Amino acid sequence: MKTQKIIVTGGMGYIGSHTVVALINSGYSIVIVDNLCNSNIVVLKSISEITGVTPEFENIDLTDDNKTAQFFKRHNDAVAVINFAALKAVGESVQKPIWYYKNNLNILLNVLEGMENNAIKNVIFSSSATVYGLPDILPITEEAKTKRPTSPYGNTKKIAEEMMEDFLKVQPNFKGISLRYFNPIGAHESEKIGELPTGIPNNLMPFITQTAVGIRKELKIFGKDYATEDGTAVRDYIHVVDLAEAHVKALKRLLNSEANDNFEVFNLGTGVGYSVLDVVKSFEKTSQQKLNYSFEKRREGDVPELYANPSKANEVLGWNATLTLDDMTASSWNWEQKVRNS
Ligand code: NAD
Numbered sequence: 001m002k003t004q005k006i007i008v009t010g011g012m013g014y015i016g017s018h019t020v021v022a023l024i025n026s027g028y029s030i031v032i033v034d035n036l037c038n039s040n041i042v043v044l045k046s047i048s049e050i051t052g053v054t055p056e057f058e059n060i061d062l063t064d065d066n067k068t069a070q071f072f073k074r075h076n077d078a079v080a081v082i083n084f085a086a087l088k089a090v091g092e093s094v095q096k097p098i099w100y101y102k103n104n105l106n107i108l109l110n111v112l113e114g115m116e117n118n119a120i121k122n123v124i125f126s127s128s129a130t131v132y133g134l135p136d137i138l139p140i141t142e143e144a145k146t147k148r149p150t151s152p153y154g155n156t157k158k159i160a161e162e163m164m165e166d167f168l169k170v171q172p173n174f175k176g177i178s179l180r181y182f183n184p185i186g187a188h189e190s191e192k193i194g195e196l197p198t199g200i201p202n203n204l205m206p207f208i209t210q211t212a213v214g215i216r217k218e219l220k221i222f223g224k225d226y227a228t229e230d231g232t233a234v235r236d237y238i239h240v241v242d243l244a245e246a247h248v249k250a251l252k253r254l255l256n257s258e259a260n261d262n263f264e265v266f267n268l269g270t271g272v273g274y275s276v277l278d279v280v281k282s283f284e285k286t287s288q289q290k291l292n293y294s295f296e297k298r299r300e301g302d303v304p305e306l307y308a309n310p311s312k313a314n315e316v317l318g319w320n321a322t323l324t325l326d327d328m329t330a331s332s333w334n335w336e337q338k339v340r341n342s
């Protein structure tokens with residue numbers, strides 16, 4: 001049987017590259033499209049070293065209508081698209097809202113149009129737990145109402161899901177799945193791919209590892225007065241390798257026509273909430289490093305606690321997160337050291 005071809009937008013990035021590895025290992029043929037605005041061409045070589053396969057790669061800005069239309073025409077034999085491409089820095093999106101709305105929403109519009117014009121009928125979208133805003137009930141199920149996210153970045157996810165829903169309503173033969181990620185951290189065990197933030201990291205894990213290697217002076221923990229066990233905010237951290245596997249399961253559900261509805265959403269988390277101090281303690285244990293940290297006031301827009309009820313993904317996709325918080329902090333630390341020593 002001919003291998004099925006999957007278009008992966010943003011496949012050179014952090015989550016995309018791990019998913020490309022999982023897809024190749026599951027026998028799919030991949031074409032990555034990415035403009036490298038937040039990734040590096042060396043990732044292609046790393047994917048090839050891990051899997052023994054070099055995926056096709058095209059350097060295209062997906063907000064370019066013409067180039068994207070041509071790209072889809074060239075790859076009209078693809079059976080699905082996984083759309084990772086987006087800008088993702090929350091703080092930057094507050095400063096540059098137009099840039100974020102333009103980039104993230106035009107990418108999705110061009111992707112959906114490319115699918116429509118070339119009868120590529122399946123799409124998976126990278127969404128985020130940010131669409132739940134300040135949750136009323138924890139753990140959060142997919143039934144919870146989405147709310148206006150606090151940042152323009154978050155709002156691009158909410159609007160993108162609504163755009164997909166509207167598109168799929170009038171395209172009953174097309175199917176889409178939106179995956180709502182909680183807090184992806186960690187790196188591939190090969191130490192060949194991982195998160196590579198540019199500039200000062202916004203996110204907790206890269207800030208911890210960069211502090212431990214001495215690039216940052218200390219971690220500032222935002223808030224110690226939350227109504228949580230130790231006063232620091234709680235999140236559902238999920239290993240990027242587990243997250244990548246969920247995409248393979250979601251893809252199989254689409255390609256095997258198992259979906260009940262032509263637009264489905266799934267939470268991707270472990271279901272366990274850890275505080276910032278839990279993450280710091282796990283890092284200190286797995287890395288054998290003492291971390292410099294101090295407490296700061298709460299960060300604006302942060303919710304006290306956010307963790308998933310992942311039962312729907314567990315039962316319907318047959319997917320379970322298997323890696324622990326210690327696996328996550330250990331692999332992030334190995335990756336950081338590898339990056340600094342190469
Ligand atoms: P990333 O920045 O590492 O990867 C995104 C990729 O998209 C990059 O390689 C970038 O070069 C590419 N890209 C951006 N704009 C593009 C454009 N106009 N044309 C072509 N390529 C473009 O980010 P990531 O962490 O791998 O995130 C992947 C997806 O998951 C994003 O949609 C992100 O919003 C979403 N997400 C990420 C997290 C997280 O914590 N990392 C959490 C929830 C959702």
Ligand code: UDP
Pocket residue numbers: 183202203204205207219220221222223233234235276299302
């Ligand atoms: N955080 C922190 N210091 C940092 C970065 C993050 O204390 O330098 C906290 C943040 O307040 C939140 C948690 O770590 O409670 C996870 O933040 P991150 O930005 O990684 O993800 P978010 O949940 O905001 O998407």
